[in-house]
Amino acid sequence: MRVLLIVVFALFAFPGFAVEPNEIIADEGLEARARVISKGLRCPVCQNESIDESSASLAADLRMLVRERLIAGDSDEEVFDFVVRRYGEFVLLAPSTSGANIVLWIAAPAMLWIGLMFGIFFIRSRSKFAGHKQDRPLDSSEKAELEKILNR
Amino acid sequence: MITEIGHFALTLTFFVALLQSTVPLIGAHINHYGLMAFARLAAVTQFFLLTGSFCALIHAFVTSDFTLRLVVLNSHSLKPMLYKVSGTWGNHEGSMLLWVLILSLFGACAAWFGQNLTDSFRARALAVQGAIGFAFISFILFTSNPFERMAYPPFDGQDLNPLLQDPGLAFHPPFLYLGYVGLSMAFSFAVAALIEGRVDAAWARWVRPWTLAAWIFLTIGIALGSWWAYYELGWGGFWFWDPVENASFMPWLLTIALLHSAIVVEKRESLKSWTILLAILAFGFSLIGTFIVRSGVLTSVHAFANDPDRGQVILGILAFFVGGALTLYAIRAPKMQSQGVFSIESRETALILNNILLAVSAFVVFVGTIWPLVAEMMFDRKLSVGPPFFNLAFTPLMIVLGIILPVGAILPWKRGKVGRSISKLRGAFVAALAFAGLAWAMQSGKSLQAPVGLFLGTWLVFGAVTDLLSRIGKSWGFLRLCRLPRADWGKSLAHSGLGVTMFAIAGMMAWSQEDIRVVMPDDNWSVGQFDLTLTDVRAVRGPNYQANVADIILSQNGATITMLNPEKRFYTVAKMPTTEAGIDYRLFRDVYIVLGDRQDNGGWTVRTYIKPLASWIWAGAMIMALGGLLSLSDRRLRLGAGIGRPDPITKVTPAE
Numbered sequence: 001m002r003v004l005l006i007v008v009f010a011l012f013a014f015p016g017f018a019v020e021p022n023e024i025i026a027d028e029g030l031e032a033r034a035r036v037i038s039k040g041l042r043c044p045v046c047q048n049e050s051i052d053e054s055s056a057s058l059a060a061d062l063r064m065l066v067r068e069r070l071i072a073g074d075s076d077e078e079v080f081d082f083v084v085r086r087y088g089e090f091v092l093l094a095p096s097t098s099g100a101n102i103v104l105w106i107a108a109p110a111m112l113w114i115g116l117m118f119g120i121f122f123i124r125s126r127s128k129f130a131g132h133k134q135d136r137p138l139d140s141s142e143k144a145e146l147e148k149i150l151n152r
Numbered sequence: 153m154i155t156e157i158g159h160f161a162l163t164l165t166f167f168v169a170l171l172q173s174t175v176p177l178i179g180a181h182i183n184h185y186g187l188m189a190f191a192r193l194a195a196v197t198q199f200f201l202l203t204g205s206f207c208a209l210i211h212a213f214v215t216s217d218f219t220l221r222l223v224v225l226n227s228h229s230l231k232p233m234l235y236k237v238s239g240t241w242g243n244h245e246g247s248m249l250l251w252v253l254i255l256s257l258f259g260a261c262a263a264w265f266g267q268n269l270t271d272s273f274r275a276r277a278l279a280v281q282g283a284i285g286f287a288f289i290s291f292i293l294f295t296s297n298p299f300e301r302m303a304y305p306p307f308d309g310q311d312l313n314p315l316l317q318d319p320g321l322a323f324h325p326p327f328l329y330l331g332y333v334g335l336s337m338a339f340s341f342a343v344a345a346l347i348e349g350r351v352d353a354a355w356a357r358w359v360r361p362w363t364l365a366a367w368i369f370l371t372i373g374i375a376l377g378s379w380w381a382y383y384e385l386g387w388g389g390f391w392f393w394d395p396v397e398n399a400s401f402m403p404w405l406l407t408i409a410l411l412h413s414a415i416v417v418e419k420r421e422s423l424k425s426w427t428i429l430l431a432i433l434a435f436g437f438s439l440i441g442t443f444i445v446r447s448g449v450l451t452s453v454h455a456f457a458n459d460p461d462r463g464q465v466i467l468g469i470l471a472f473f474v475g476g477a478l479t480l481y482a483i484r485a486p487k488m489q490s491q492g493v494f495s496i497e498s499r500e501t502a503l504i505l506n507n508i509l510l511a512v513s514a515f516v517v518f519v520g521t522i523w524p525l526v527a528e529m530m531f532d533r534k535l536s537v538g539p540p541f542f543n544l545a546f547t548p549l550m551i552v553l554g555i556i557l558p559v560g561a562i563l564p565w566k567r568g569k570v571g572r573s574i575s576k577l578r579g580a581f582v583a584a585l586a587f588a589g590l591a592w593a594m595q596s597g598k599s600l601q602a603p604v605g606l607f608l609g610t611w612l613v614f615g616a617v618t619d620l621l622s623r624i625g626k627s628w629g630f631l632r633l634c635r636l637p638r639a640d641w642g643k644s645l646a647h648s649g650l651g652v653t654m655f656a657i658a659g660m661m662a663w664s665q666e667d668i669r670v671v672m673p674d675d676n677w678s679v680g681q682f683d684l685t686l687t688d689v690r691a692v693r694g695p696n697y698q699a700n701v702a703d704i705i706l707s708q709n710g711a712t713i714t715m716l717n718p719e720k721r722f723y724t725v726a727k728m729p730t731t732e733a734g735i736d737y738r739l740f741r742d743v744y745i746v747l748g749d750r751q752d753n754g755g756w757t758v759r760t761y762i763k764p765l766a767s768w769i770w771a772g773a774m775i776m777a778l779g780g781l782l783s784l785s786d787r788r789l790r791l792g793a794g795i796g797r798p799d800p801i802t803k804v805t806p807a808e
Contacts, residue, residue, distance in 0.1 A: 019668055020668075020748075020757065021668050021669050021670045021757055022670075024668065039539075039540075040538075040540055042536045042538060048392070048394050048395070048536075048538070050538070050539075053387055053389070088534060089533065089534070089535045090534045090535055090536055091536070092535065092536060093536055093537075093538025093539060093540050093541070094538065094540030094541050094544070095523070095535050095536065095537055095541060099531065099533075100527065100530070100531045100533070101527070101533075101535070104519060104520070104523045104537070104541075105545075107515070107516070107519045108512065108515070108516040108519070108545045108549070111512050111515050111516075112508070112509075112512045112549070115508040115511065115512055116508060118508075119504050119505065119508050122504065123494075123496055123500075123501050123504060124496070126422065126490065126492070126493050126494055126500070127493065127494060127495045127496050
């Protein structure tokens with residue numbers, strides 16, 4: 001399946017360079033924040049790469065945009081909002097929790113809770129019998145089987 | 153001519169599979185031995201026919217037969233021989249043929265090595281196997297025929313995608329398919345058991361070796377793919393949470409759950425219907441993976457699936473098999489009563505927890521993978537679900553799994569004491585705390601990533617060792633350790649493999665270093681504790697590409713370690729550039745260098761990464777696979793074990 005993944009990369013982003021040396025800004029604190037933000041933004045023209053990884057020219061433009069906003073004094077949130085306003089929520093690699101997306105975010109905890117409830121119910125039903133020493137009596141077909149073996 | 157024979161063999165298999173999916177079922181129903189025995193003949197015939205068909209396709213690629221459309225689209229006369237062969241399955245049609253070939257291989261193996269199955273059960277399982285084969289062979293013949301000819305053959309082909317021209321292509325897809333398709337055996341066995349209405353310890357013992365084999369292949373396949381992406385894609389990532397990767401990860405998680413619940417069925421006659429459900433779902437997810445990859449609905453546009461009709465056909469096949477099996481399950485499952493009873497503190501409880509955690513993690517991956525599709529179809533929102541989501545939703549489940557695993561593995565069956573098991577693990581706990589403390593002290597930031605990962609890794613490895621030692625009792629002896637059943641060794645190895653992988657992922661993610669710069673020839677630079685010098689960039693001509701190759705000397709404290717040669721290639725036929733990273737693999741770290749473009753001032757862009765513990769990520773996966781292999785070779789599960797030995801009951805002589 002990796003084959004396909006690679007095909008995807010091959011079609012939409014020539015492998016090679018993501019962040020170019022000339023994009024890096026001098027302020028190390030801002031640069032570090034820019035890298036973190038870039039990893040959370042999806043390149044709109046590539047299939048499944050963050051702008052930090054992509055070498056498409058749009059991704060490079062977006063990396064510069066993120067850095068410009070940071071230099072202008074935006075907070076991380078403001079940078080994300082700015083990019084989302086321009087390109088839509090498609091660019092967010094961590095989807096927001098707004099509207100129906102809440103289903104996505106609570107799916108895991110909800111499923112875990114349901115699973116645990118079922119598990120506890122089953123374990124308790126099994127362990128209730130554990131105290132009883134006597135086993136289930138044989139049914140008629142099992143008795144016949146036993147007879148057959150004993151009489152061999 | 154050979155191509156026509158291959159095409160004919162494929163068409164013939166279509167009919168053989170059709171017969172295999174019906175005749176044995178009738179035979180099993182009316183209890184006719186001859187009709188049931190037909191299943192074995194058909195399964196073996198199918199395998200030989202498909203082998204012939206696949207060899208014919210390889211022959212067409214090797215001889216560069218450009219009258220075949222598939223060869224034109226995916227090969228070139230100048231391509232190296234290795235990639236001519238592996239290029240056979242580097243495309244949709246060829247890989248589908250490999251898929252059904254492996255399916256028939258499993259069917260044939262069940263026919264050859266399934267002597268310990270009852271006649272009716274084997275006939276039914278092989279019939280289900282035949283039905284899956286029939287569905288996919290029709291899919292190939294009617295929508296993606298690899299043997300299609302060109303009316304006007306060109307002089308040369310369009311070459312294989314350069315990224316696929318790598319030894320990885322020779323091994324990664326076949327292993328992955330062996331895993332994916334191997335799960336069809338668990339599915340067929342589950343459906344056969346539902347038809348017969350009987351699931352017992354014997355069934356669990358039959359299904360286990362097939363599932364274990366599929367899981368081993370899947371593990372190796374995923375690890376190979378991850379390593380391939382690491383060295384080929386050129387930025388040192390090893391897992392991207394891409395839909396295509398998730399497609400292989402979901403069946404892997406469910407197969408682990410299935411392997412563990414089948415143990416409960418075998419040893420304790422409990423969890424029967426849940427195990428059957430897992431067997432159906434594991435293969436169901438493998439089919440969903442096939443759908444995701446080949447329909448193109450999720451990655452929207454990509455090379456394997458530019459034809460949406462194919463996606464619909466696969467969806468139909470998926471709906472038929474999983475829907476059918478689940479309907480049968482709904483009818484029959486209530487009859488499968490659990491027999492074994494156990495107290496709350498017992499191995500059974502721990503394994504149920506294991507199953508809940510694994511099933512929920514597979515569910516999380518599934519929801520995250522299809523959510524963009526659901527959001528677009530139902531809420532008209534175009535959105536992405538990427539690594540930040542998966543890291544947040546998936547990792548906690550794995551952490552909990554890692555914490556309870558050593559305790560559960562050491563708890564006795566039926567009735568145990570958690571307190572006593574934990575006290576056995578004191579040593580492992582102290583060691584794990586020590587490693588976590590070390591990680592905490594070594595790093596400058598306040599990140600919990602490394603300490604938690606190192607704690608879990610150490611806890612799992614030492615927990616597995618404790619488990620193994622506790623099996624031999626008080627008197628420690630090397631011989632006694634060697635005499636333990638191989639299944640015990642396999643269990644401990646597989647669990648410690650998981651620990652090694654967790655340890656390595658945490659270490660690599662927390663301590664990677666990165667450096668990006670423009671370098672002039674003869675420039676020096678240093679990253680972390682390493683010094684690097686670019687001595688030259690040479691132009692090199694390969695068989696079907698041109699390349700710039702850099703000579704970079706890697707040294708530490710003035711002593712030269714090695715010369716690395718990262719390349720930037722340009723494939724002339726496909727008109728595509730690729731990067732070949734220069735990697736110095738060592739036990740505790742990789743130094744990973746990528747060469748970029750030439751700059752206007754005559755310098756070259758060079759990226760340098762230091763990746764601590766990188767090799768251990770895949771080494772851990774290989775240890776897991778080795779554990780599976782050891783467990784598979786255990787006498788208890790060996791195919792045909794016990795056959796030929798006289799029946800102990802008949803040997804009893806009456807007392808005189």
